[in-house]
Amino acid sequence: MESEIWNMKTNESMLTAEEKHKIDEAISIVPYKKAACIEALKAVQSHRRWISDDSLKDIAAYMEMSSEELDSVATFYNMIYRKPVGRHIILLCDSISCWVMGYENIRTAVMQRLKIKYGQTTLDDRFTLLPNPCLGTCDHAPALMIDNDLYRDVRVDQLEEILDRYA
């Protein structure tokens, strides 16, 4: 019932068949719908890069929860993006081993090269830069990730070549 009310408020749900399929799969392994809401956020984000207010409402309706409740979950987790992000996301490890090994040089170089600060996206929508806690590869510090790719023992002089791989 609740979902119908939400659907009325937000018109028709904009979730795609593929997104719904992924969400249904996640729902099938938990005892009640709401428990799969993080999986639902992940599923939609994987198609749309980030979770807009409209997406949030659609997902909440589908999961039979209020969008406020879903937002309380979405905003808790740093890998759910509630603001637009670029085509590629650079996650720079800023934790202790990388700090000892001089990640700050990498940070400065990336910021200068892309002309963005943490939390910002390049004007061409190509990169978003975010600080990130320990990536778990401390014997190869400093480290960073771009999308699904992990880069280790990163040197400033490699950055240009690394960034060039992402269109």
Add this chain to the structure above:
Amino acid sequence: MDRPLTEHIREDKRPLALKDYEKVGGYEALRKVLKGMTPQAVQALVKESNLRGRGGAGFSTGLKWSFVPMDAPKPKYLIVNADEMEPGTFKDRLLLESTPHQLIEGMIVSAFAIQADQSFVFLRWAYKEAAKNIEHAIHEAYEAGYLGKNILGSGFDLDMHLHTGVGRYMCGEETALLNSLEGKRATPRAKPPFPQVSGLFGRPTIVNNVETLCCIPHIVNKGATWFQKLSLTSDAGTKLYGVSGKVKKPGLWELPMGVTVRELIEEHAGGMQDGLKFRGALPGGASTDFLTADHLDVKMDYPSVAAAGSRLGTGTMIVLDDKTSVVGFVKNLIHFFAQESCGFCTPCREGLPWIEKVLNAIEEGEGHKEDMKMLDLHTKLLGPGNTFCALAPGAMEPLQSALNYFRADFEQYIKEQKAAMAMV
């Protein structure tokens, strides 16, 4: 020297496929257990082996299992905590990426021991390679009849699911992990009830670390006495030890439990980089107290590191050298903990950012003598007993030990930076 957890890992670190894992004795422990052991016998064996949790707390694994009510109706859950995110810790990544079947076999045997019928791998989002390999290995295990209904004709059923997280250090805390798996914010739960009785979805649940569960098949195959004898000390087994920081060869090694700090740094990590001196190390991740040059002969096992005033934690050490600022080092750690606080309880939510501000001020030449008292006070206010979970007390461990061992560094910063600022 036996290295049961890592001996079959390929040089290129690519995962062992099912048939390769079976060739080196894989899933024999599962066959043995399902053919001729009761769940109680498996629990007794693991208790006798003296295996202690490798996630940091060091609790007896067999004892933990024994709190699960055996007559409780299903579902019951077995969860592996693969949310490795303690800064400076990179040990479970190797096992997850390179020997997924070893973990899965350990999980199935452990699930049998507590009679769980549902299992989850709670994996950190950043471990993309591990996710791919585990997903594939779970699929292979289902195909081979090691997972699903009536496993190997024994009548035992177990399902396994991979859940990749969406960030936050808090998810590594056992009860916060359960909340996250239930689709909630990862805030910790009050104990009791303990998860063994009322965990995921209110059902009996065991949460174990990756390295812990990887030990299980070997204990079943070779026995409790063999496992105890792997160690150099009273703690059983081998341990994955790591060293990061400015040493010549940072790395990760499976070694007998109880090697010394000195052996790790000087032999395995090749000593300090040229021109640098060892000043201290966090022995087991960001939330452990510093050890210093006076502790180089401390054995890296649970009681010995505790006697030296710290914790074995995850056994992955972060080294502090003499050219790295102690204040900056501690500030980096506190920044992490302040950022990762779930905000649920006041001392942690308010105290950690306050400490970070004070450290920042000291570093930027705005420090005052009174700040030292403020920092000392906070190590008590955020210490054990004053917060809802172990995050803030863990954060205080490197701070309190730095204030103890390296106090002059902080004071010198306050004195000299003030002077330097006055000159300008």
